[in-house]
Amino acid sequence: MTLQTSAVRPGLGARNVAARAAIYAILIAFAAYFLMPIYVLVITALKPYAGVDVATMWQLPAVPSFDAFLRAWEQIGGNFTNSMLIVIPAALVSTMIGAVNGYVFAKWRFRGSEVIFRLVLFGMFLPYQGLIIPLVLTLRTLGLYGSIPGLIVVHAILGIPITALMFRTFFAGIPDELLDAAKIDGCGFFRIFRWLMLPVAPPVIAVVLLWQFTTIWNDFILAVVVLNSPTVAPVTVAVQNLAGSYSVEWNVQMAGALIAALPTIVVYLLLGKLFMRGLLAGAVKG
Incomplete structure (x- = not known):
């Protein structure tokens, strides 16, 4: 009985770790998806008007401007x-x-x-x-x-x-x-x-x-x-x-x-x- 329990526990632990990692990955993906508009909003506001372009909308400003x-x-x-x-x-x-x-x-x-x-x-x-x-x-x-x-x-x-x-x-x-x-x-x-x-x-x-x-x-x-x-x-x-x-x-x-x-x-x-x-x-x- 002891041998069976010790043999099962590592497998269960690995599955739990994998399931938790998958949950965290999904949550991080959803968080990134919902935060993308905020990211674009912030970096666009920090750019001078000359640096605002659809082609470079994801790029961070070279020099932030307020x-x-x-x-x-x-x-x-x-x-x-x-x-x-x-x-x-x-x-x-x-x-x-x-x-x-x-x-x-x-x-x-x-x-x-x-x-x-x-x-x-x-x-x-x-x-x-x-x-x-x-x-x-x-x-x-x-x-x-x-x-x-x-x-x-x-x-x-x-x-x-x-x-x-x-x-x-x-x-x-x-x-x-x-x-x-x-x-x-x-x-x-x-x-x-x-x-x-x-x-x-x-x-x-x-x-x-x-x-x-x-x-x-x-x-x-x-x-x-x-x-x-x-x-x-x-x-x-x-x-x-x-x-x-x-x-x-x-x-x-x-x-x-x-x-x-x-x-x-x-x-x-x-x-x-x-x-x-x-x-x-x-x-x-x-």
């Missing part, structure tokens, strides 16, 4: 600031509202709460194109059309369904006995939320914030509809205008696109570990 980034920033820097003014309050407000709603739907159920929750989730499946006309009419009535606060309100409201779902799924995993003990100690609705729910929620908060930040930052259609002036438009609209201009050189267009993509990359790098913890905790499951 002139394209400076020129791109001159054209989209104000719009970059507009995006920050939009995405930070919109992501924070939608996350806060989603946390309260998820807490209610998970732990303070009442008659008809499931029906209301399903109606809230229905908002996830409404296409933006079908909301444009009533959205514009409502914003005009409120005096918010064409303004950054108006777009913040839009994103904060449209983010409620997905944020409520994420928080509800996470909070549902917290034992009800903890809430019952807190109620016996005299804690009410907001004290339980503040001192029991929020301290264990950083993983799902990171997931929701990252999701909302990325979604709002990359938005284009709502920004075009709600903000009718280029001066208050976010960076996504400015980059589209930059790419659509024949007078703007390729390297400047690539630099503008890279500048627009950097915040989401930085946010993911900062919240990446919490994001994975939130996913493993079931924050986006169900």
Whole structure:
């Protein structure tokens, strides 16, 4: 028996090593495939316009130049600031509202709460194109059309369904006995939320914030509809205008696109570990 086991183990070990090597090779190939556009984007932005050519698009620049980034920033820097003014309050407000709603739907159920929750989730499946006309009419009535606060309100409201779902799924995993003990100690609705729910929620908060930040930052259609002036438009609209201009050189267009993509990359790098913890905790499951 001992001889058979020792004879089998090396074979199994070799097969495991081969399988793991194949998995890593496949993952590296997929990563390289998806990163190729980023590579071309970066090296093109670092080249002077005279060195930009389709025939040499894969070649590294002989001398990297940041002139394209400076020129791109001159054209989209104000719009970059507009995006920050939009995405930070919109992501924070939608996350806060989603946390309260998820807490209610998970732990303070009442008659008809499931029906209301399903109606809230229905908002996830409404296409933006079908909301444009009533959205514009409502914003005009409120005096918010064409303004950054108006777009913040839009994103904060449209983010409620997905944020409520994420928080509800996470909070549902917290034992009800903890809430019952807190109620016996005299804690009410907001004290339980503040001192029991929020301290264990950083993983799902990171997931929701990252999701909302990325979604709002990359938005284009709502920004075009709600903000009718280029001066208050976010960076996504400015980059589209930059790419659509024949007078703007390729390297400047690539630099503008890279500048627009950097915040989401930085946010993911900062919240990446919490994001994975939130996913493993079931924050986006169900």
